[in-house]
Amino acid sequence: MLTTLLLAALLATGTPDKTDLKTPYEKGNKNQTATYDEAIDWYRKLDAAYDEVKMVPYGYTDSGRLLHLVIVSTDKDFDPKSIKQKDKRVLLIQNGIHPGEPEGIDATMLLLRDYLQDKSKRKQLDNVVLAVIPVYNIGGALNRNSHTRTNQEGPESYGFRGNARNLDLNRDYLKTDSKNAQAFHLIYRDWDPDVFMDNHTSNGADYQHVMTLIATQHNKLNPTLAGYLQGKMLPSLYEGMKKDKFPMVPYMNTIGETPEKGIIGFMESPRYATGYTALYNTIGFVPETHMLKPFDQRVQSTYKLMEHMISTVSRDAKEIGQLRAKAKQETLTQKTFALDWQLDTTKVEKIPFLGYAAKYKPSEVSGLERLYYDRKAPYATNINYYNTFTPTVTVEKPVAYIVPQAWREVIDRLKLNKVEMRQLKRDTTITLDTYYISDYKTSPRAYEGHYLHSGTKVETRTMPRQFLKGDYVVYLNQEANRFLVEALEPQAVDSYFNWNFFDSILMQKEYFSSYVFEDLAAEILKKNPDLRKQLEERKKQDAEFAKNARAQLDFVYRNSPHYEPTHNMYPVGRLMQDVKLPL
Structure with missing residues (x-):
């Protein structure tokens, strides 16, 4: 009786019941995923129940709804600067970038509650702070249906891949067209995560594995971090998942129609989550559960992988911190950067793979031969894995870029990334390297709201140029230097030039009769x-x-003085020697 009265009194005063934290996934039939509103309401309840939890709004998305960050810090410190000073690691977990692939949404809710309630698990958070984006693509999550993930087994209903502007947010990190991405950059630059996870579901071939994994492409990652990732971190994750009966395999980026011919490592440019985070020396992962596995298995495997990620980061917290500090210093003083890559087909390793026999039979639709996988014919084998890439385009880092203030869309994106910039105090002529665009190809169809350029080639001319009071000088002796190179060098795969932010330079304005x-x-x-x-x-x-x-x-x-000098002239100048400027 006393217990009942005490509980009633606590509830009457508004103190939350910590046992009342069942998720919509658990309350349903485990083939249901939380809606956006259900997820945020649940996190509000978690925030109210635990002093170690804080949910923070980080700005509005294209849907008009706020993007939230949930922080779990067992010493109740929610200041990212203070956390870094305590030499704690930050693990950023992002869910619902593609809301039709929602298992991360539900698995993370279970994970956070369990780590707060289980003392043995909670201890792993002594030196790790969890930062969670509950649902990144809010507009897509609100656009709920049961059909657009045509080939997927559950859940019963889910969100849509495109956001409120029909943008695929996993193509928007560097170009930053969405308000979602703008808010993400604020989160990312505030918290500077050591490790990043972006939970997904795969498409493609059928096989026995529930979980596949994309890790930051090791050739693109700073060598100091790449050595740790390949030699220690990935083996821990793979071994842990195997013990939990969720043996992993790298993401099935197949060479042929089926996996038997081998798979290729994923080379992520900065339009993608882990391609962007690599620019700041964050180790990134994209877990991809298999679309044809039941939803509860996909939730369980995502939960287990996050569990092993936390235990690995906790175990190696000091080492990760030291390696990342070293990588940041090396990147700061790095002289040349790779801008494009190609697969090295001479480097191959064998990896274990659990598949189903690929067979063919007549199609009941076309009458022609069609592929199917025979689940009654499972097999275990080793397949080729090609995961070595070599640079095809490199560039020498300048001392500084000078960006004319007229290019507002570019300046705004640099500010979002907290790039350190200074402005000229008066008009001045500066002799520097200037690119002229000599060749490029353009997609004939729109891609993510742009007609994307590729294969860009430049001709460099050293010349005096007039810059105006208020133009921006961006020195490269800062943490954002690799981001700046990938964004401002036109030859880079996801440069602002290739994303069309400078297209007006490609048209002549004067001509002759x-x-x-x-x-x-x-x-x-x-x-x-x-x-x-x-x-x-x-x-x-x-x-x-x-x-x-x-x-x-x-x-x-x-070839005369009458031809306008600004046609095809890339406006961002490259200052190759440090000279005194009016700043």
């Missing part, structure tokens, strides 16, 4: 015999050019 320019062109050639010689050589080598009067006039025009 042929009948007027004829006489002027003749006069230019008389005064410039070398140009005349070049013109005649071109006519000899190119029959079509020789028959095209307009093309020949254009040749003279482009």
